Amino acid sequence: MRDTGWFKSSRSTSGSDNCVQVRITDTATGVRDSKNPGGGQLTFGRAAFGALLAAVGEGR
Structure with missing residues (x-):
């Protein structure tokens, strides 16, 4: 079973408070x-x- 673990986007900045993590x-x-x-x-x-x-x- 593939499982990437939790990660943030490489486009997330280190000082940003508006990040999500994806698994x-x-x-x-x-x-x-x-x-x-x-x-x-x-x-x-x-x-x-x-x-x-x-x-x-698409901005929706």
């Missing part, structure tokens, strides 16, 4: 607040996470 496995992608990693996470299936990225990229 990718074979079946799902998790997203959580980097300032509060124990505060819960959202979990998306592959298709749903792809749709989320597309919507964000």
